[in-house]
Each structure stands twice: as structure tokens, then as C-alpha cells.
Amino acid sequence: MTSNKEIIDFVLYWLRKNARSGQEVNWTVAITEEHTMIISKVGGVTSQTRGMALLCQSIKEQPWRASLKGVYLAKTFTADGVSNHAEMCILAAADSLGQKVEHMKCASDNCEACAHMLQYAKVNTMNGAGGAAMGWIHPRGCMALGTTLNDYWNEQIKELDRFNEAGEPGDFKHTFTQHQASEPQGGYEDLLKGAYRHDGVPGC
Numbered sequence: 157m158t159s160n161k162e163i164i165d166f167v168l169y170w171l172r173k174n175a176r177s178g179q180e181v182n183w184t185v186a187i188t189e190e191h192t193m194i195i196s197k198v199g200g201v202t203s204q205t206r207g208m209a210l211l212c213q214s215i216k217e218q219p220w221r222a223s224l225k226g227v228y229l230a231k232t233f234t235a236d237g238v239s240n241h242a243e244m245c246i247l248a249a250a251d252s253l254g255q256k257v258e259h260m261k262c263a264s265d266n267c268e269a270c271a272h273m274l275q276y277a278k279v280n281t282m283n284g285a286g287g288a289a290m291g292w293i294h295p296r297g298c299m300a301l302g303t304t305l306n307d308y309w310n311e312q313i314k315e316l317d318r319f320n321e322a323g324e325p326g327d328f329k330h331t332f333t334q335h336q337a338s339e340p341q342g343g344y345e346d347l348l349k350g351a352y353r354h355d356g357v358p359g360c
């Protein structure tokens with residue numbers, strides 16, 4: 157049987173080869189404990205994202221397709237898309253699906269905020285932890301952080317940990333991080349069930 161890691165590596169390799177855009181995109185792929193695959197990138201992914209119809213076809217041709225209960229694309233979870241990191245789009249989508257992410261791999265290292273969040277959510281990430289992020293939004297509670305707010309990144313990360321340990325309370329006292337007005341809400345699309353004809357490929 158093909159392992160989660162092998163399936164994730166196949167999809168990441170396929171995306172690197174076939175879904176290139178003008179800039180390097182940190183595609184991220186995860187599989188939940190319920191055997192559902194969730195795919196995203198910074199700012200989220202929808203069925204209208206370039207290459208998704210071909211990806212759908214390619215996945216349907218793989219022998220391991222039958223071992224998955226579904227394949228979803230994770231959309232943004234707040235209106236501020238660029239601060240919706242790929243890993244967090246997936247975590248928020250999994251929450252909305254009522255599932256728990258088991259394995260996750262990103263095309264590059266997780267930023268430190270994502271790394272702390274994934275550890276808190278008990279996700280097995282196949283990446284190392286990178287550094288600071290300019291903007292980052294919490295996928296489960298009303299919190300934003302990042303180096304555009306202030307220069308106290310290490311204090312922001314400590315505050316993120318305290319926020320998580322406290323259960324993401326709405327009345328949390330923010331010192332180095334910022335309160336987000338709107339609640340995050342994970343969104344997703346079913347990749348294998350849509351009829352996507354926007355890039356010339358017959359309905360998948």
C-alpha cells in the first residue's frame with residue numbers, strides 16, 4: 157500500500173512540474189486521519205486555480221486514488237488572503253470538514269508561526285521550521301501577527317503559544333499580536349466532483 161508520505165510527495169512533485177506560476181509558490185499537501193487529501197497554497201486554492209483540472213485527472217489515474225475518501229482544495233479562511241498561509245488554509249479547511257490532519261508537507265519550510273500552530277494541532281509536518289513572517293493569521297481564533305505589526309517576532313510567537321494554551325479566548329489581552337475582528341472560517345472545494353472546463357480539459 158502506498159504510504160501517505162509517498163502520495164503527498166507525488167502530488168507536490170506534480171504541482172512543481174505542472175502548476176508553475178510567475179513566482180515560486182509554496183504548495184502544501186496534507187492527508188487527514190480520515191484519509192482525505194487537502195491541497196492549498198498561500199492565499200488559498202479553488203477549482204479556478206490554474207492547473208487544477210489537470211491535477212484532478214492525474215489523481216484519478218493513480219492506483220492509490222481508491223485509498224483516499226476525497227480530495228479537497230483549501231480556500232482562504234479570512235478576507236485578508238495574503239496572510240492566509242497554505243498550512244493554515246489546510247488546517248482551517250480540515251476543521252470545517254470535521255477532520256484531523258495527520259501528515260502535511262509544504263514545498264518549503266513552515267514559518268515559525270505555522271510550525272508552532274502545527275505542533276499545537278498535533279500535525280506531523282515533514283518540514284523544518286523557518287523564520288518570521290510578514291503577516292500571519294490564526295486559523296482558529298481572532299489573532300494576527302507578523303513583522304509588519306512590530307519588530308518583536310519572538311514575543312509574538314510566545315503570545316501565540318499562550319493564546320493556544322488558553323483555548324483561543326475572544327477576550328485575550330494582545331500585547332505584541334493583534335486582535336482580528338472577524339472569526340476565521342475554513343473553506344474548501346471537492347476537487348474530484350466538479351466539472352472544471354476552464355483550462356480546456358473536459359469535465360473531470
Ligand SMILES: [Zn+2]
Nearest residue numbers: 241266267270
Ligand atoms: Zn506560515
